Amino acid sequence: MPNSFSPSDPHQATSSSATLVPLEPSFIEVKEFDFFYGKKQALFDINLEIPDRQVTAFIGPSGCGKSTLLRNFNRMNELIPNVSHAGDITIHGTSIFDPSVEIIALRRRIGMVFQKSNPFPMSLYENVVYPLRITGQRQRAVLDETVERSLKAVVLWDEVKDRLHESALGLSGGQLQRLCIARAIASQPEILLMDEPCSALDPIATAKIEELIVELKKDFTIVIVTHSMHQASRISDLTAFFYLGKLIEFDQTNKIFTAPIQKQTEDYITGRFG
Amino acid sequence: MEQRAEYNCELRTANCEPTSRSDVAGCFPRIDLLRIACFLAAVMIVATLGLMLYEILSKAWPAINTFGWRFIIRSEWQPNRDLYGVFPMVIGTLTSSLIALLLALPLGLAIAIFLSENFLPSSVRNAMRFIIDLLAAIPSVVYGLWGIFVIVPLIQKYGDMISHHWGSIPIFKGPAYGNSLLAASLVLTLMVLPTITSISRAALVAVPMVLREGSYALGATRWETIFHVLLPCAAQGIVAAAILGFGRAMGETMAVAMLIGNSQRWTLSLFSPSNTLSALLANQFAEADGLQINALMYAALLLIVMTLVINLVGELVLKKTQKSFGSH
Ligand SMILES: Nc1ncnc2c1ncn2[C@@H]1O[C@H](COP(=O)(O)OP(=O)(O)O)[C@@H](O)[C@H]1O
Numbered sequence: 001m002p003n004s005f006s007p008s009d010p011h012q013a014t015s016s017s018a019t020l021v022p023l024e025p026s027f028i029e030v031k032e033f034d035f036f037y038g039k040k041q042a043l044f045d046i047n048l049e050i051p052d053r054q055v056t057a058f059i060g061p062s063g064c065g066k067s068t069l070l071r072n073f074n075r076m077n078e079l080i081p082n083v084s085h086a087g088d089i090t091i092h093g094t095s096i097f098d099p100s101v102e103i104i105a106l107r108r109r110i111g112m113v114f115q116k117s118n119p120f121p122m123s124l125y126e127n128v129v130y131p132l133r134i135t136g137q138r139q140r141a142v143l144d145e146t147v148e149r150s151l152k153a154v155v156l157w158d159e160v161k162d163r164l165h166e167s168a169l170g171l172s173g174g175q176l177q178r179l180c181i182a183r184a185i186a187s188q189p190e191i192l193l194m195d196e197p198c199s200a201l202d203p204i205a206t207a208k209i210e211e212l213i214v215e216l217k218k219d220f221t222i223v224i225v226t227h228s229m230h231q232a233s234r235i236s237d238l239t240a241f242f243y244l245g246k247l248i249e250f251d252q253t254n255k256i257f258t259a260p261i262q263k264q265t266e267d268y269i270t271g272r273f274g
Numbered sequence: 275m276e277q278r279a280e281y282n283c284e285l286r287t288a289n290c291e292p293t294s295r296s297d298v299a300g301c302f303p304r305i306d307l308l309r310i311a312c313f314l315a316a317v318m319i320v321a322t323l324g325l326m327l328y329e330i331l332s333k334a335w336p337a338i339n340t341f342g343w344r345f346i347i348r349s350e351w352q353p354n355r356d357l358y359g360v361f362p363m364v365i366g367t368l369t370s371s372l373i374a375l376l377l378a379l380p381l382g383l384a385i386a387i388f389l390s391e392n393f394l395p396s397s398v399r400n401a402m403r404f405i406i407d408l409l410a411a412i413p414s415v416v417y418g419l420w421g422i423f424v425i426v427p428l429i430q431k432y433g434d435m436i437s438h439h440w441g442s443i444p445i446f447k448g449p450a451y452g453n454s455l456l457a458a459s460l461v462l463t464l465m466v467l468p469t470i471t472s473i474s475r476a477a478l479v480a481v482p483m484v485l486r487e488g489s490y491a492l493g494a495t496r497w498e499t500i501f502h503v504l505l506p507c508a509a510q511g512i513v514a515a516a517i518l519g520f521g522r523a524m525g526e527t528m529a530v531a532m533l534i535g536n537s538q539r540w541t542l543s544l545f546s547p548s549n550t551l552s553a554l555l556a557n558q559f560a561e562a563d564g565l566q567i568n569a570l571m572y573a574a575l576l577l578i579v580m581t582l583v584i585n586l587v588g589e590l591v592l593k594k595t596q597k598s599f600g601s602h
């Protein structure tokens with residue numbers, strides 16, 4: 001049943017292989033960006049260019065604004081009342097705050113993985129195809145193909161292929177987080193945002209997700225918030241260090257961890273604070 | 275081992291009652307006297323319930339002996355011939371409560387959705403919540419009066435028109451009396467609305483924020499999120515709300531007794547007078563004697579059993595809801 005691909009399927013053309021090929025890689029540019037929760041300023045004059053098909057890590061002590069910046073990329077912060085911003089964020093050169101940009105369409109181009117896995121109370125299958133269902137996709141073949149492709153991409157397919165129609169809630173924490181990643185990439189977004197995706201997992205599950213992230217960067221532009229400097233150094237190409245709402249330093253990961261320019265960065269990565 | 279995912283810590287801790295008595299004793303080693311007093315109070319409540327059941331059962335016994343279980347399916351209620359059966363009242367109890375539930379559930383759910391999501395500023399939402407909870411504080415007799423002065427005249431005015439056109443459908447059969455199944459059901463609807471709204475709202479609010487965000491982040495609209503994620507998540511709590519609302523409607527007495535028309539014949543027509551077990555008790559007890567008292571006690575026993583079962587089921591569903599949030 002899940003293998004019944006139809007040859008005439010229009011989706012087939014864009015993804016003939018088992019891996020996910022986003023339509024176009026993209027990059028994110030943050031320009032003089034300030035962000036406010038009510039009157040409280042959480043981000044100060046952030047300037048940052050995130051390259052495509054690389055893993056960019058955000059590090060810094062808790063409360064420094066990593067999640068706030070990440071959640072601006074898909075405008076999730078707008079769910080919170082009384083927020084405001086100044087400056088701009090562009091994806092592919094287009095401002096995400098442009099009035100012509102539809103927030104729903106923007107979010108469909110950007111997958112997001114949360115700190116706590118958040119499976120919906122439905123079957124594994126329905127979880128993965130949720131982003132397609134809400135666009136009105138009904139073709140069984142397309143849905144089946146998406147499930148298989150997405151679950152294979154997160155290396156979960158073999159573990160769950162016989163129980164796709166059972167509730168997702170019986171999986172282990174690590175499996176659930178991989179399921180959520182599968183769901184986040186099911187509609188073939190360009191960018192994958194991850195906010196401390198491993199912080200609720202044990203080391204083995206964490207290692208699996210880290211492996212997966214390195215694998216996924218072939219196809220996605222990945223931005224990951226992490227509180228673990230080991231994780232940042234293991235999986236990221238670029239690292240941004242934030243402190244008190246300011247971007248202190250942004251560079252190649254190995255440079256940040258071996259020869260940081262700023263004193264604050266050095267203090268942080270050597271564990272002198274935070 | 276990978277650890278299981280956990281959501282809602284608040285619900286978790288709320289469920290964390292001390293598992294054994296020694297836990298409590300460990301926290302408060304010196305308050306033995308207080309513990310004994312509390313224990314006695316608890317025993318007294320259970321004892322009172324037991325005594326009440328015993329009293330009702332023993333008073334009902336002659337009627338149980340005389341009529342057996344056929345009491346439930348017999349339709350005559352003739353004190354002058356000492357013939358008693360409560361079939362019309364059982365039907366009336368169930369139908370009036372069911373109609374109230376069918377009307378109050380969609381309405382209550384809509385209000386619950388409105389109050390749990392951020393459609394409105396939270397100050398307005400809190401004010402609305404307060405007003406709805408206030409509905410529960412209005413005395414039953416006031417609802418009854420309101421029904422007599424507002425609902426009954428409306429039914430008298432429009433009921434005949436409706437039964438004139440659709441009278442062939444059993445539920446619209448005329449003639450339209452003011453005091454009727456419909457009048458009682460409409461007032462019951464209002465009376466169970468706070469129960470259904472507040473339990474459903476609690477269930478919706480308890481849906482973890484990460485699930486809402488997860489849905490929005492995938493590009494879902496607010497309504498898609500409500501229908502595909504929030505309502506399914508809260509489904510069990512909503513079912514519990516419906517069951518408890520139904521239980522509340524079944525036991526409701528004063529307003530129903532004032533509005534239902536106290537007919538001893540069973541009916542499916544909304545416009546005909548009907549009766550419920552509780553209204554029967556309220557209307558007849560003062561002048562009852564002899565076997566009639568026993569028959570009324572039998573009816574009371576029946577009502578208690580019905581409401582206890584319904585409430586028990588509702589509470590169990592609610593309990594299960596709270597547990598399941600911790601583990602999925
Ligand atoms: N919903 C919110 N309302 C008000 N302030 C917030 C909210 N979320 C975060 N903040 C504040 O913004 C700052 C940055 O938070 P956050 O981006 O979550 O930090 P990080 O992810 O780096 O730990 C903190 O001072 C935090 O208290």
Ligand SMILES: [Mg+2]
Nearest residue numbers: 066067068225
């Ligand atoms: Mg954070």
